Amino acid sequence: MFDLDFRSRKAIYVQLVDKVKQLIIKDVLKDDEKLPSVRELAQQLTINPNTIQKAYRELESQGYIYSVKGKGSFVHPSKKMENVEELKKVREQLKKLLAEAIYLGMTAEEIESLINEVEGGQQDD
Amino acid sequence: MFDLDFRSRKAIYVQLVDKVKQLIIKDVLKDDEKLPSVRELAQQLTINPNTIQKAYRELESQGYIYSVKGKGSFVHPSKKMENVEELKKVREQLKKLLAEAIYLGMTAEEIESLINEVEGGQQDD
DNA sequence: AATACTGTACTATATATACTAATACAGATA
DNA sequence: TATCTGTATTAGTATATATAGTACAGTATT
Incomplete structure:
Protein backbone atom coordinates (compact mmCIF):
# COMPACT_ATOMS: atom_id res chain seq x y z
CA MET A 1 0.00 0.00 0.00
CA PHE A 2 2.77 2.42 0.86
CA ASP A 3 5.78 1.79 -1.31
CA LEU A 4 8.89 3.57 -0.18
CA ASP A 5 12.20 4.33 -1.82
CA PHE A 6 14.96 3.36 0.57
CA ARG A 7 17.64 4.64 -1.75
CA SER A 8 16.10 8.09 -1.73
CA ARG A 9 17.85 10.83 0.20
CA LYS A 10 14.39 11.78 1.47
CA ALA A 11 13.80 10.61 5.04
CA ILE A 12 11.57 7.54 5.25
CA TYR A 13 9.13 9.13 7.66
CA VAL A 14 8.81 12.11 5.31
CA GLN A 15 8.05 9.82 2.39
CA LEU A 16 5.44 8.10 4.50
CA VAL A 17 3.85 11.39 5.53
CA ASP A 18 3.65 12.43 1.88
CA LYS A 19 2.18 9.11 0.76
CA VAL A 20 -0.53 9.09 3.41
CA LYS A 21 -1.38 12.72 2.70
CA GLN A 22 -1.72 11.98 -0.99
CA LEU A 23 -3.98 9.02 -0.31
CA ILE A 24 -6.16 11.08 2.00
CA ILE A 25 -6.30 13.99 -0.45
CA LYS A 26 -7.22 11.69 -3.29
CA ASP A 27 -9.89 10.15 -1.10
CA VAL A 28 -8.40 6.68 -1.41
CA LEU A 29 -8.37 6.66 2.36
CA LYS A 30 -11.86 7.63 3.47
CA ASP A 31 -12.93 9.67 6.48
CA ASP A 32 -12.42 7.80 9.75
CA GLU A 33 -10.87 4.86 7.95
CA LYS A 34 -8.41 2.96 10.13
CA LEU A 35 -4.78 3.12 9.15
CA PRO A 36 -2.49 0.13 9.66
CA SER A 37 -1.21 -0.02 13.23
CA VAL A 38 2.26 1.22 13.96
CA ARG A 39 3.61 -2.30 14.49
CA GLU A 40 1.75 -3.86 11.59
CA LEU A 41 2.95 -1.27 9.10
CA ALA A 42 6.47 -1.46 10.50
CA GLN A 43 6.49 -5.19 9.83
CA GLN A 44 5.00 -4.75 6.37
CA LEU A 45 7.59 -2.18 5.36
CA THR A 46 10.40 -3.82 7.32
CA ILE A 47 11.23 -0.63 9.11
CA ASN A 48 11.21 0.36 12.74
CA PRO A 49 7.91 1.07 14.52
CA ASN A 50 9.38 4.31 15.86
CA THR A 51 9.74 5.59 12.33
CA ILE A 52 6.08 4.90 11.63
CA GLN A 53 5.11 6.57 14.85
CA LYS A 54 7.11 9.63 13.91
CA ALA A 55 5.25 9.83 10.61
CA TYR A 56 1.87 9.38 12.30
CA ARG A 57 2.71 12.02 14.89
CA GLU A 58 3.56 14.44 12.10
CA LEU A 59 0.35 13.61 10.23
CA GLU A 60 -1.62 14.16 13.41
CA SER A 61 -0.01 17.53 14.07
CA GLN A 62 -0.88 18.56 10.51
CA GLY A 63 -4.46 17.52 11.12
CA TYR A 64 -4.63 14.68 8.60
CA ILE A 65 -5.18 11.85 11.05
CA TYR A 66 -6.11 11.32 14.68
CA SER A 67 -4.91 8.58 17.00
CA VAL A 68 -6.65 6.90 19.90
CA LYS A 69 -4.63 4.92 22.40
CA GLY A 70 -5.66 1.30 22.35
CA LYS A 71 -7.73 1.65 19.20
CA GLY A 72 -5.60 2.91 16.36
CA SER A 73 -5.00 5.82 13.97
CA PHE A 74 -7.73 7.09 11.69
CA VAL A 75 -8.23 9.51 8.83
CA HIS A 76 -9.37 12.87 10.12
CA PRO A 77 -12.57 13.94 8.35
CA SER A 78 -11.66 17.00 6.33
CA LYS A 79 -13.44 20.08 7.50
CA LYS A 80 -12.33 22.61 4.91
CA MET A 81 -10.62 25.75 6.18
CA GLU A 82 -10.28 24.24 9.62
CA GLU A 100 9.35 29.50 -9.82
CA ALA A 101 7.11 27.67 -12.28
CA ILE A 102 6.33 30.88 -14.13
CA TYR A 103 9.98 31.85 -14.16
CA LEU A 104 10.85 28.51 -15.72
CA GLY A 105 8.29 29.09 -18.45
CA MET A 106 4.96 27.67 -17.34
CA THR A 107 2.02 29.76 -18.46
CA ALA A 108 -0.99 30.71 -16.36
CA GLU A 109 -3.08 28.56 -18.68
CA GLU A 110 -0.95 25.51 -18.04
CA ILE A 111 -1.22 26.02 -14.31
CA GLU A 112 -4.96 26.48 -14.49
CA SER A 113 -5.32 23.24 -16.38
CA LEU A 114 -3.29 21.60 -13.63
CA ILE A 115 -5.77 22.98 -11.11
CA ASN A 116 -8.68 21.54 -13.05
CA GLU A 117 -6.93 18.20 -13.29
CA VAL A 118 -6.38 18.12 -9.56
CA GLU A 119 -9.80 19.45 -8.60
CA GLY A 120 -11.43 16.36 -10.05
CA GLY A 121 -9.51 14.29 -7.52
CA GLN A 122 -8.52 10.63 -7.85
CA GLN A 123 -5.76 11.29 -10.38
CA ASP A 124 -2.49 9.47 -9.79
CA ASP A 125 1.13 10.58 -9.83
CA MET B 1 21.54 40.99 1.26
CA PHE B 2 20.97 37.37 2.17
CA ASP B 3 19.66 37.12 5.69
CA LEU B 4 19.68 33.62 7.11
CA ASP B 5 18.05 31.98 10.09
CA PHE B 6 20.68 30.03 11.96
CA ARG B 7 18.15 28.67 14.42
CA SER B 8 16.13 27.15 11.61
CA ARG B 9 16.21 23.38 11.15
CA LYS B 10 16.55 24.10 7.42
CA ALA B 11 20.14 23.66 6.24
CA ILE B 12 21.95 26.93 5.69
CA TYR B 13 22.95 26.10 2.14
CA VAL B 14 19.31 25.27 1.34
CA GLN B 15 18.18 28.59 2.74
CA LEU B 16 20.80 30.30 0.62
CA VAL B 17 19.72 28.45 -2.52
CA ASP B 18 16.11 29.50 -1.89
CA LYS B 19 17.03 33.13 -1.25
CA VAL B 20 19.10 33.47 -4.39
CA LYS B 21 16.42 31.76 -6.47
CA GLN B 22 13.80 34.13 -5.13
CA LEU B 23 15.96 37.16 -5.92
CA ILE B 24 16.59 35.91 -9.44
CA ILE B 25 12.93 35.10 -10.00
CA LYS B 26 11.86 38.51 -8.75
CA ASP B 27 14.46 40.09 -11.03
CA VAL B 28 16.23 41.75 -8.13
CA LEU B 29 19.34 40.05 -9.40
CA LYS B 30 19.59 40.85 -13.11
CA ASP B 31 20.84 38.68 -15.96
CA ASP B 32 24.63 38.17 -15.84
CA GLU B 33 24.88 40.14 -12.62
CA LYS B 34 27.84 39.07 -10.54
CA LEU B 35 27.09 37.37 -7.25
CA PRO B 36 29.33 37.91 -4.24
CA SER B 37 32.39 35.69 -4.37
CA VAL B 38 32.39 32.54 -2.28
CA ARG B 39 34.89 33.94 0.20
CA GLU B 40 33.35 37.41 0.35
CA LEU B 41 29.87 36.12 1.07
CA ALA B 42 31.25 33.64 3.60
CA GLN B 43 32.84 36.51 5.48
CA GLN B 44 29.68 38.63 5.26
CA LEU B 45 27.47 35.88 6.61
CA THR B 46 30.14 34.55 8.98
CA ILE B 47 29.82 31.05 7.65
CA ASN B 48 32.25 28.70 5.95
CA PRO B 49 33.17 29.25 2.29
CA ASN B 50 32.46 25.57 1.62
CA THR B 51 28.84 26.10 2.59
CA ILE B 52 28.53 28.94 0.08
CA GLN B 53 30.16 26.83 -2.57
CA LYS B 54 27.71 24.04 -1.94
CA ALA B 55 24.81 26.45 -2.42
CA TYR B 56 26.35 27.90 -5.60
CA ARG B 57 27.00 24.41 -6.98
CA GLU B 58 23.35 23.54 -6.40
CA LEU B 59 22.17 26.77 -8.02
CA GLU B 60 24.40 26.05 -11.00
CA SER B 61 23.05 22.52 -11.39
CA GLN B 62 19.53 23.92 -11.34
CA GLY B 63 20.48 26.39 -14.04
CA TYR B 64 20.03 29.59 -12.07
CA ILE B 65 23.64 30.72 -12.12
CA TYR B 66 26.87 29.95 -13.93
CA SER B 67 30.37 30.09 -12.55
CA VAL B 68 33.65 30.89 -14.26
CA LYS B 69 36.92 29.99 -12.62
CA GLY B 70 38.93 33.07 -11.85
CA LYS B 71 36.04 35.43 -12.58
CA GLY B 72 33.09 34.64 -10.39
CA SER B 73 29.50 33.43 -10.34
CA PHE B 74 26.79 35.13 -12.33
CA VAL B 75 23.04 35.06 -12.81
CA HIS B 76 22.13 32.81 -15.70
CA PRO B 77 19.96 34.70 -18.20
CA SER B 78 16.59 32.98 -18.13
CA LYS B 79 15.74 31.34 -21.38
CA LYS B 80 12.24 30.12 -20.69
CA MET B 81 11.58 26.42 -21.11
CA GLU B 82 15.30 25.74 -21.35
CA GLU B 100 -3.11 19.80 -0.90
CA ALA B 101 -4.19 23.43 -1.08
CA ILE B 102 -7.54 22.50 -2.55
CA TYR B 103 -7.99 19.78 0.04
CA LEU B 104 -7.37 22.31 2.79
CA GLY B 105 -10.00 24.60 1.35
CA MET B 106 -8.40 26.95 -1.14
CA THR B 107 -10.58 27.67 -4.15
CA ALA B 108 -9.49 27.76 -7.78
CA GLU B 109 -10.24 31.48 -7.74
CA GLU B 110 -7.92 32.09 -4.83
CA ILE B 111 -5.16 30.20 -6.54
CA GLU B 112 -5.67 32.08 -9.77
CA SER B 113 -5.42 35.38 -7.96
CA LEU B 114 -2.16 34.12 -6.49
CA ILE B 115 -0.94 33.42 -9.99
CA ASN B 116 -1.81 36.94 -11.10
CA GLU B 117 -0.08 38.36 -8.08
CA VAL B 118 3.05 36.41 -8.85
CA GLU B 119 2.98 37.00 -12.60
CA GLY B 120 3.50 40.70 -12.08
CA GLY B 121 6.80 39.89 -10.40
CA GLN B 122 8.65 42.03 -7.86
CA GLN B 123 6.28 41.20 -5.03
CA ASP B 124 7.90 40.45 -1.71
CA ASP B 125 7.41 37.66 0.81
C1' DA C 1 56.61 38.20 -13.31
C1' DA C 2 54.27 38.99 -9.10
C1' DT C 3 50.30 39.57 -6.52
C1' DA C 4 45.70 39.07 -5.42
C1' DC C 5 41.62 38.03 -6.65
C1' DT C 6 38.25 34.29 -8.53
C1' DG C 7 36.16 29.03 -8.49
C1' DT C 8 37.05 24.30 -7.26
C1' DA C 9 38.64 20.10 -4.84
C1' DC C 10 40.05 17.39 -1.02
C1' DT C 11 40.58 15.61 3.71
C1' DA C 12 39.44 15.77 8.43
C1' DT C 13 36.47 16.78 12.27
C1' DA C 14 32.33 18.09 15.14
C1' DT C 15 27.57 18.19 15.54
C1' DA C 16 22.70 17.47 14.49
C1' DT C 17 19.35 14.64 12.56
C1' DA C 18 17.41 10.24 11.11
C1' DC C 19 16.88 5.66 11.95
C1' DT C 20 17.16 1.46 14.43
C1' DA C 21 16.62 -1.26 18.64
C1' DA C 22 14.82 -2.71 22.90
C1' DT C 23 11.83 -1.93 26.53
C1' DA C 24 8.04 -0.25 29.09
C1' DC C 25 3.51 1.70 30.15
C1' DA C 26 -1.48 2.77 29.34
C1' DG C 27 -5.94 2.16 27.16
C1' DA C 28 -9.19 -0.94 24.38
C1' DT C 29 -11.18 -5.36 23.33
C1' DA C 30 -12.36 -10.18 23.33
C1' DT D 1 -6.23 -12.64 31.26
C1' DA D 2 -4.35 -12.20 26.82
C1' DT D 3 -3.64 -9.41 23.04
C1' DC D 4 -4.23 -5.85 20.41
C1' DT D 5 -3.70 -0.61 20.09
C1' DG D 6 -0.78 4.17 20.76
C1' DT D 7 2.93 6.38 23.28
C1' DA D 8 7.36 7.31 25.70
C1' DT D 9 12.14 6.67 26.85
C1' DT D 10 16.86 5.50 26.33
C1' DA D 11 20.72 4.03 23.68
C1' DG D 12 23.62 3.15 19.56
C1' DT D 13 24.59 3.90 14.66
C1' DA D 14 24.53 6.10 10.16
C1' DT D 15 24.05 10.04 7.47
C1' DA D 16 23.78 15.02 6.57
C1' DT D 17 25.45 19.40 7.62
C1' DA D 18 28.82 22.72 8.66
C1' DT D 19 33.45 23.99 9.89
C1' DA D 20 38.51 24.15 9.16
C1' DG D 21 42.58 24.00 6.67
C1' DT D 22 45.03 23.39 2.53
C1' DA D 23 45.84 23.24 -2.25
C1' DC D 24 45.38 24.02 -7.23
C1' DA D 25 43.83 26.43 -11.49
C1' DG D 26 42.21 30.36 -14.08
C1' DT D 27 41.79 35.65 -14.37
C1' DA D 28 43.05 40.39 -13.74
C1' DT D 29 46.01 44.09 -12.24
C1' DT D 30 50.16 46.07 -11.33
Whole structure:
Protein backbone atom coordinates (compact mmCIF):
# COMPACT_ATOMS: atom_id res chain seq x y z
CA MET A 1 0.00 0.00 0.00
CA PHE A 2 2.77 2.42 0.86
CA ASP A 3 5.78 1.79 -1.31
CA LEU A 4 8.89 3.57 -0.18
CA ASP A 5 12.20 4.33 -1.82
CA PHE A 6 14.96 3.36 0.57
CA ARG A 7 17.64 4.64 -1.75
CA SER A 8 16.10 8.09 -1.73
CA ARG A 9 17.85 10.83 0.20
CA LYS A 10 14.39 11.78 1.47
CA ALA A 11 13.80 10.61 5.04
CA ILE A 12 11.57 7.54 5.25
CA TYR A 13 9.13 9.13 7.66
CA VAL A 14 8.81 12.11 5.31
CA GLN A 15 8.05 9.82 2.39
CA LEU A 16 5.44 8.10 4.50
CA VAL A 17 3.85 11.39 5.53
CA ASP A 18 3.65 12.43 1.88
CA LYS A 19 2.18 9.11 0.76
CA VAL A 20 -0.53 9.09 3.41
CA LYS A 21 -1.38 12.72 2.70
CA GLN A 22 -1.72 11.98 -0.99
CA LEU A 23 -3.98 9.02 -0.31
CA ILE A 24 -6.16 11.08 2.00
CA ILE A 25 -6.30 13.99 -0.45
CA LYS A 26 -7.22 11.69 -3.29
CA ASP A 27 -9.89 10.15 -1.10
CA VAL A 28 -8.40 6.68 -1.41
CA LEU A 29 -8.37 6.66 2.36
CA LYS A 30 -11.86 7.63 3.47
CA ASP A 31 -12.93 9.67 6.48
CA ASP A 32 -12.42 7.80 9.75
CA GLU A 33 -10.87 4.86 7.95
CA LYS A 34 -8.41 2.96 10.13
CA LEU A 35 -4.78 3.12 9.15
CA PRO A 36 -2.49 0.13 9.66
CA SER A 37 -1.21 -0.02 13.23
CA VAL A 38 2.26 1.22 13.96
CA ARG A 39 3.61 -2.30 14.49
CA GLU A 40 1.75 -3.86 11.59
CA LEU A 41 2.95 -1.27 9.10
CA ALA A 42 6.47 -1.46 10.50
CA GLN A 43 6.49 -5.19 9.83
CA GLN A 44 5.00 -4.75 6.37
CA LEU A 45 7.59 -2.18 5.36
CA THR A 46 10.40 -3.82 7.32
CA ILE A 47 11.23 -0.63 9.11
CA ASN A 48 11.21 0.36 12.74
CA PRO A 49 7.91 1.07 14.52
CA ASN A 50 9.38 4.31 15.86
CA THR A 51 9.74 5.59 12.33
CA ILE A 52 6.08 4.90 11.63
CA GLN A 53 5.11 6.57 14.85
CA LYS A 54 7.11 9.63 13.91
CA ALA A 55 5.25 9.83 10.61
CA TYR A 56 1.87 9.38 12.30
CA ARG A 57 2.71 12.02 14.89
CA GLU A 58 3.56 14.44 12.10
CA LEU A 59 0.35 13.61 10.23
CA GLU A 60 -1.62 14.16 13.41
CA SER A 61 -0.01 17.53 14.07
CA GLN A 62 -0.88 18.56 10.51
CA GLY A 63 -4.46 17.52 11.12
CA TYR A 64 -4.63 14.68 8.60
CA ILE A 65 -5.18 11.85 11.05
CA TYR A 66 -6.11 11.32 14.68
CA SER A 67 -4.91 8.58 17.00
CA VAL A 68 -6.65 6.90 19.90
CA LYS A 69 -4.63 4.92 22.40
CA GLY A 70 -5.66 1.30 22.35
CA LYS A 71 -7.73 1.65 19.20
CA GLY A 72 -5.60 2.91 16.36
CA SER A 73 -5.00 5.82 13.97
CA PHE A 74 -7.73 7.09 11.69
CA VAL A 75 -8.23 9.51 8.83
CA HIS A 76 -9.37 12.87 10.12
CA PRO A 77 -12.57 13.94 8.35
CA SER A 78 -11.66 17.00 6.33
CA LYS A 79 -13.44 20.08 7.50
CA LYS A 80 -12.33 22.61 4.91
CA MET A 81 -10.62 25.75 6.18
CA GLU A 82 -10.28 24.24 9.62
CA ASN A 83 -6.56 23.72 9.68
CA VAL A 84 -5.68 27.41 9.36
CA GLU A 85 -2.05 27.07 10.34
CA GLU A 86 -1.38 24.39 7.74
CA LEU A 87 -3.29 26.31 5.10
CA LYS A 88 -1.16 29.36 5.74
CA LYS A 89 2.02 27.35 5.24
CA VAL A 90 0.72 25.77 2.06
CA ARG A 91 -0.30 29.15 0.65
CA GLU A 92 3.21 30.50 1.20
CA GLN A 93 4.80 27.45 -0.38
CA LEU A 94 2.41 27.70 -3.27
CA LYS A 95 3.27 31.32 -3.88
CA LYS A 96 6.97 30.54 -4.10
CA LEU A 97 6.47 27.51 -6.28
CA LEU A 98 4.14 29.38 -8.64
CA ALA A 99 6.74 32.11 -9.04
CA GLU A 100 9.35 29.50 -9.82
CA ALA A 101 7.11 27.67 -12.28
CA ILE A 102 6.33 30.88 -14.13
CA TYR A 103 9.98 31.85 -14.16
CA LEU A 104 10.85 28.51 -15.72
CA GLY A 105 8.29 29.09 -18.45
CA MET A 106 4.96 27.67 -17.34
CA THR A 107 2.02 29.76 -18.46
CA ALA A 108 -0.99 30.71 -16.36
CA GLU A 109 -3.08 28.56 -18.68
CA GLU A 110 -0.95 25.51 -18.04
CA ILE A 111 -1.22 26.02 -14.31
CA GLU A 112 -4.96 26.48 -14.49
CA SER A 113 -5.32 23.24 -16.38
CA LEU A 114 -3.29 21.60 -13.63
CA ILE A 115 -5.77 22.98 -11.11
CA ASN A 116 -8.68 21.54 -13.05
CA GLU A 117 -6.93 18.20 -13.29
CA VAL A 118 -6.38 18.12 -9.56
CA GLU A 119 -9.80 19.45 -8.60
CA GLY A 120 -11.43 16.36 -10.05
CA GLY A 121 -9.51 14.29 -7.52
CA GLN A 122 -8.52 10.63 -7.85
CA GLN A 123 -5.76 11.29 -10.38
CA ASP A 124 -2.49 9.47 -9.79
CA ASP A 125 1.13 10.58 -9.83
CA MET B 1 21.54 40.99 1.26
CA PHE B 2 20.97 37.37 2.17
CA ASP B 3 19.66 37.12 5.69
CA LEU B 4 19.68 33.62 7.11
CA ASP B 5 18.05 31.98 10.09
CA PHE B 6 20.68 30.03 11.96
CA ARG B 7 18.15 28.67 14.42
CA SER B 8 16.13 27.15 11.61
CA ARG B 9 16.21 23.38 11.15
CA LYS B 10 16.55 24.10 7.42
CA ALA B 11 20.14 23.66 6.24
CA ILE B 12 21.95 26.93 5.69
CA TYR B 13 22.95 26.10 2.14
CA VAL B 14 19.31 25.27 1.34
CA GLN B 15 18.18 28.59 2.74
CA LEU B 16 20.80 30.30 0.62
CA VAL B 17 19.72 28.45 -2.52
CA ASP B 18 16.11 29.50 -1.89
CA LYS B 19 17.03 33.13 -1.25
CA VAL B 20 19.10 33.47 -4.39
CA LYS B 21 16.42 31.76 -6.47
CA GLN B 22 13.80 34.13 -5.13
CA LEU B 23 15.96 37.16 -5.92
CA ILE B 24 16.59 35.91 -9.44
CA ILE B 25 12.93 35.10 -10.00
CA LYS B 26 11.86 38.51 -8.75
CA ASP B 27 14.46 40.09 -11.03
CA VAL B 28 16.23 41.75 -8.13
CA LEU B 29 19.34 40.05 -9.40
CA LYS B 30 19.59 40.85 -13.11
CA ASP B 31 20.84 38.68 -15.96
CA ASP B 32 24.63 38.17 -15.84
CA GLU B 33 24.88 40.14 -12.62
CA LYS B 34 27.84 39.07 -10.54
CA LEU B 35 27.09 37.37 -7.25
CA PRO B 36 29.33 37.91 -4.24
CA SER B 37 32.39 35.69 -4.37
CA VAL B 38 32.39 32.54 -2.28
CA ARG B 39 34.89 33.94 0.20
CA GLU B 40 33.35 37.41 0.35
CA LEU B 41 29.87 36.12 1.07
CA ALA B 42 31.25 33.64 3.60
CA GLN B 43 32.84 36.51 5.48
CA GLN B 44 29.68 38.63 5.26
CA LEU B 45 27.47 35.88 6.61
CA THR B 46 30.14 34.55 8.98
CA ILE B 47 29.82 31.05 7.65
CA ASN B 48 32.25 28.70 5.95
CA PRO B 49 33.17 29.25 2.29
CA ASN B 50 32.46 25.57 1.62
CA THR B 51 28.84 26.10 2.59
CA ILE B 52 28.53 28.94 0.08
CA GLN B 53 30.16 26.83 -2.57
CA LYS B 54 27.71 24.04 -1.94
CA ALA B 55 24.81 26.45 -2.42
CA TYR B 56 26.35 27.90 -5.60
CA ARG B 57 27.00 24.41 -6.98
CA GLU B 58 23.35 23.54 -6.40
CA LEU B 59 22.17 26.77 -8.02
CA GLU B 60 24.40 26.05 -11.00
CA SER B 61 23.05 22.52 -11.39
CA GLN B 62 19.53 23.92 -11.34
CA GLY B 63 20.48 26.39 -14.04
CA TYR B 64 20.03 29.59 -12.07
CA ILE B 65 23.64 30.72 -12.12
CA TYR B 66 26.87 29.95 -13.93
CA SER B 67 30.37 30.09 -12.55
CA VAL B 68 33.65 30.89 -14.26
CA LYS B 69 36.92 29.99 -12.62
CA GLY B 70 38.93 33.07 -11.85
CA LYS B 71 36.04 35.43 -12.58
CA GLY B 72 33.09 34.64 -10.39
CA SER B 73 29.50 33.43 -10.34
CA PHE B 74 26.79 35.13 -12.33
CA VAL B 75 23.04 35.06 -12.81
CA HIS B 76 22.13 32.81 -15.70
CA PRO B 77 19.96 34.70 -18.20
CA SER B 78 16.59 32.98 -18.13
CA LYS B 79 15.74 31.34 -21.38
CA LYS B 80 12.24 30.12 -20.69
CA MET B 81 11.58 26.42 -21.11
CA GLU B 82 15.30 25.74 -21.35
CA ASN B 83 15.75 23.97 -18.05
CA VAL B 84 13.44 21.08 -18.87
CA GLU B 85 14.58 18.84 -16.07
CA GLU B 86 13.97 21.46 -13.42
CA LEU B 87 10.63 22.41 -14.94
CA LYS B 88 9.52 18.82 -14.78
CA LYS B 89 10.34 18.63 -11.09
CA VAL B 90 8.56 21.88 -10.37
CA ARG B 91 5.47 20.77 -12.26
CA GLU B 92 5.26 17.60 -10.15
CA GLN B 93 5.72 19.53 -6.93
CA LEU B 94 3.11 22.01 -8.05
CA LYS B 95 0.60 19.29 -8.76
CA LYS B 96 0.97 17.84 -5.28
CA LEU B 97 0.86 21.21 -3.58
CA LEU B 98 -2.21 22.29 -5.55
CA ALA B 99 -4.01 19.11 -4.51
CA GLU B 100 -3.11 19.80 -0.90
CA ALA B 101 -4.19 23.43 -1.08
CA ILE B 102 -7.54 22.50 -2.55
CA TYR B 103 -7.99 19.78 0.04
CA LEU B 104 -7.37 22.31 2.79
CA GLY B 105 -10.00 24.60 1.35
CA MET B 106 -8.40 26.95 -1.14
CA THR B 107 -10.58 27.67 -4.15
CA ALA B 108 -9.49 27.76 -7.78
CA GLU B 109 -10.24 31.48 -7.74
CA GLU B 110 -7.92 32.09 -4.83
CA ILE B 111 -5.16 30.20 -6.54
CA GLU B 112 -5.67 32.08 -9.77
CA SER B 113 -5.42 35.38 -7.96
CA LEU B 114 -2.16 34.12 -6.49
CA ILE B 115 -0.94 33.42 -9.99
CA ASN B 116 -1.81 36.94 -11.10
CA GLU B 117 -0.08 38.36 -8.08
CA VAL B 118 3.05 36.41 -8.85
CA GLU B 119 2.98 37.00 -12.60
CA GLY B 120 3.50 40.70 -12.08
CA GLY B 121 6.80 39.89 -10.40
CA GLN B 122 8.65 42.03 -7.86
CA GLN B 123 6.28 41.20 -5.03
CA ASP B 124 7.90 40.45 -1.71
CA ASP B 125 7.41 37.66 0.81
C1' DA C 1 56.61 38.20 -13.31
C1' DA C 2 54.27 38.99 -9.10
C1' DT C 3 50.30 39.57 -6.52
C1' DA C 4 45.70 39.07 -5.42
C1' DC C 5 41.62 38.03 -6.65
C1' DT C 6 38.25 34.29 -8.53
C1' DG C 7 36.16 29.03 -8.49
C1' DT C 8 37.05 24.30 -7.26
C1' DA C 9 38.64 20.10 -4.84
C1' DC C 10 40.05 17.39 -1.02
C1' DT C 11 40.58 15.61 3.71
C1' DA C 12 39.44 15.77 8.43
C1' DT C 13 36.47 16.78 12.27
C1' DA C 14 32.33 18.09 15.14
C1' DT C 15 27.57 18.19 15.54
C1' DA C 16 22.70 17.47 14.49
C1' DT C 17 19.35 14.64 12.56
C1' DA C 18 17.41 10.24 11.11
C1' DC C 19 16.88 5.66 11.95
C1' DT C 20 17.16 1.46 14.43
C1' DA C 21 16.62 -1.26 18.64
C1' DA C 22 14.82 -2.71 22.90
C1' DT C 23 11.83 -1.93 26.53
C1' DA C 24 8.04 -0.25 29.09
C1' DC C 25 3.51 1.70 30.15
C1' DA C 26 -1.48 2.77 29.34
C1' DG C 27 -5.94 2.16 27.16
C1' DA C 28 -9.19 -0.94 24.38
C1' DT C 29 -11.18 -5.36 23.33
C1' DA C 30 -12.36 -10.18 23.33
C1' DT D 1 -6.23 -12.64 31.26
C1' DA D 2 -4.35 -12.20 26.82
C1' DT D 3 -3.64 -9.41 23.04
C1' DC D 4 -4.23 -5.85 20.41
C1' DT D 5 -3.70 -0.61 20.09
C1' DG D 6 -0.78 4.17 20.76
C1' DT D 7 2.93 6.38 23.28
C1' DA D 8 7.36 7.31 25.70
C1' DT D 9 12.14 6.67 26.85
C1' DT D 10 16.86 5.50 26.33
C1' DA D 11 20.72 4.03 23.68
C1' DG D 12 23.62 3.15 19.56
C1' DT D 13 24.59 3.90 14.66
C1' DA D 14 24.53 6.10 10.16
C1' DT D 15 24.05 10.04 7.47
C1' DA D 16 23.78 15.02 6.57
C1' DT D 17 25.45 19.40 7.62
C1' DA D 18 28.82 22.72 8.66
C1' DT D 19 33.45 23.99 9.89
C1' DA D 20 38.51 24.15 9.16
C1' DG D 21 42.58 24.00 6.67
C1' DT D 22 45.03 23.39 2.53
C1' DA D 23 45.84 23.24 -2.25
C1' DC D 24 45.38 24.02 -7.23
C1' DA D 25 43.83 26.43 -11.49
C1' DG D 26 42.21 30.36 -14.08
C1' DT D 27 41.79 35.65 -14.37
C1' DA D 28 43.05 40.39 -13.74
C1' DT D 29 46.01 44.09 -12.24
C1' DT D 30 50.16 46.07 -11.33
